[in-house]
Amino acid sequence: MLQLYAQSQLKKRDIYFVESHFDYLIDALALKSSSERQIIQKRVLKCIYWALIQNEYQIQLPKDKIYQLEQQIEQMLNSKDRSISQTSREVYKLLA
Secondary structure, three states, rough: OHHHHHOOOOOOOOOOOOOOOHHHHHHHHHHHHOOOOHHHHHHHHHHHHHHHHHOOOOOOOOHHHHHHHHHHHHHHHOOOOOOHHHHHHHEEEEEE
């Protein structure tokens, strides 16, 4: 839902991503293997990407959250799914 809202063309938004959302996003990336895992990872990665580039509110993550997120992202950099690997690279660049 947050991804769709982030992609909307509205200039002024009433909601946006905040640091507390990252606990849930990191947990979602860590899901165990399943047939739906790639779909979830794609959506969560896009949410993370939108959260990091949003204009309404600048995310200030603590070092431990950045480290956790980097660990999850590094595992996805070499994904066979092209969308996951490309989005992972973009997120990794934003974290660095």
